[in-house]
Amino acid sequence: MNRRFCTIVSFIITGFGIYAQELITVEKAVELALEHNYGIKVANSLVEVAENNTSILNSDYLPTVTGNAGATYNLDNTEAVFANGEVTNLNNAESSRYNASVNLNYVLFDGLGRRYNYKSLKEQYQLTELEARETIETTLLQLFSVYYSVAQLYENKKVLTQTLNISNDRLKRSKYQFEYGQVTKLDVLNAEVDINNDSINLINISQELNNAKRDLNLVLGNSVLKVFDVETEVNFAMLFNKEELLQKAIAQNVILQQADKNILINQYELKTGKSEYLPTIGLTGSYxxxxxxxxxxxxxxxxxxxxxxxxxxxxxxxxxxxxTLTRVKNARVNLQIQEIQKEQLLATVKRDFENAWDDYQNKLTVFKIQEENIITSQNNFDRTSEKFKLGQVNSIEFRQAQLNFINAELSRNQAKYQAKIAELEVLRLSGELLNTQI
Incomplete structure (x- = not known):
């Protein structure tokens, strides 16, 4: 029964990984996301709309030209009475009128209102670009989170596959030892229980891996049509200067830049409102x-x-x-609100940066400690394995050493990718996510 179960497990695990042909690197994933991600597509379309709104055709600076035409037909019965008393009747008298014209209207001066409207539209376009950039940064951070989740599950699967292989060897050894009377049946049963648990863990991690790959493909806009693998190597940028990044966060953070644009747009809205105090001069022409x-x-x-x-x-x-007076007063109040919100956002960005920086440093330290712990766990497991082969430790002690080594590897994998995500969050807050080689 156990042999059949192992065969089923091997078939399932093979089915999950045998067709992996395409390797999606981080750079390739970014390229695919920028091109195919649904949210980024929508953001780019909104930028296109905002760009169209900045055209001279939407500025009110051009004249309007209209054409008019009409026709009227009359059929009348007319009775005319003259001064001498003579009466004349005119029946079914036809008459018609036709007209056509081309009219031009042009505003020579409107109190500078259209000028400020046009400038506001340009700032709206730049604001939409910043919103698209925010969407891209958020999407890329989501992409990296899912990508490294796939990488972590892939490495965890390798660990659990290796664990299952070790458990298989242990079961064979226990059966041989039991046949020669070196161990009891309990050791064989313990080995079978452990191999079943390892098999179940491997099946579950394989399913999680495939689910995570589907999540990644969704972020990529379902652009990957084949079964794929991802890179598991992670490089950390160790030369960050905290103060330099903080200054970049203040100058380049996309949320703060949007706040600056909103302030400028409200300033133009205030000037547009004031322009209504002035007269409008228009030119008309017709043929x-x-x-x-x-x-x-x-x-x-x-x-x-x-x-x-x-x-x-x-x-x-x-x-x-x-x-008009009410509109101007409200525009002035809205401008003050935008300036207050900018101050609040600045304080929030500074706090978030400090938290993200400390989180990054802590997780990077944890990762280094976990790497050192791997060496210790590896040495402990190797020595326990040798003693187990010599009969100096029992199966329970061997299994405990094996579990310690497994947990150390899984913890190391988790710490590695958590530290990388924390690094990327620091880059996002400082406005450097799109300018740094990941």
Whole structure:
């Protein structure tokens, strides 16, 4: 029964990994995410819309030209009474009128309102770019988190595979020793229980690995069509200067830069509101054609007019019930709110940076300690294995040494990738995530 179970386990594990053909490096994963991630695609589309809004065609600086045309047809019965008493009737008298014109309107001056609106649209475009950058940074951090989760599970699977192999060897040795009377049946049963537990752990970790790969592929916009593996090597940038990164966080953090843009946009909104105190001067022009085909009762049978017309008009809203004044006051208050929020964001970014820096340093230290612990656990397991082969320790002591070594390796793997994610969070807060070789 145990042999059959091991065969099933081997088939399942092989099925999970035998088709791994493509290696997705960190650089390749970033490239795929930037090109295919759904959130990044939406952010780039919003940037395109904001760029379209900054066009001269959306600025109100260009004139408007309209065309008009019309036609009227009349069928009348007319009775005319003259001074001498004579009466004349005109039945079914037809008449028609036709007209066409092209009209131009252009605002020469509107109190500089459209100028500030146009500048605000440009700042809105840059704000949308910053929002897209924030989306990219957040997505990349999510990408790295899932990517290194896959890498950790992959290394954990290797550890558990090795553990299962050791347990298989131990079971064979226990069976041989039992046949020659060197151990009791209890040792064989203990070995079978341990190998079953190791097999179950390996099945579970294999399923977790495949689930994590699907999560990674989703972040990549489902762009990987083949079964793939990831890199497990991690490099740390050890030359960070805390004060330099803090200054970069203050100058380059995308949240703070968005706050600066919002302040500038509110300043333009305040100026736009004030522009409504000034008059608007407009230019109008028209070229038209009119033709009247009169009935027999008219003095003129056909009357046609063509020509140009033009003019200048001034509109000055002397009093609008106080709506403009209220709008200006609210714009000034909104500007003050944006400045207060900028101060709060600055304090928050400094706090988050300090927390992220300490977290990174602590996790990097834990990783180094775990690496040293691996050496100790390896030596302890090797010595226990030799003593176990010589019959100097029992299976329980051997299993404990094996579990200690397994836990040390799993803890080392976890510490390594947690330290890397903590490093990336520091880079994100300092605005350097997109400028640093990961």
């Amino acid at each position: 038209g054609w009119n033709e009247n085909n009169n009935n027999a009762a008219a003095f003129l049978a056909v009357l046609t007019n063509t020509g140009f017309s033009g003019g200048v008009n001034l509109t000055w809203n002397l009093f609008d019930g106080g709506r």
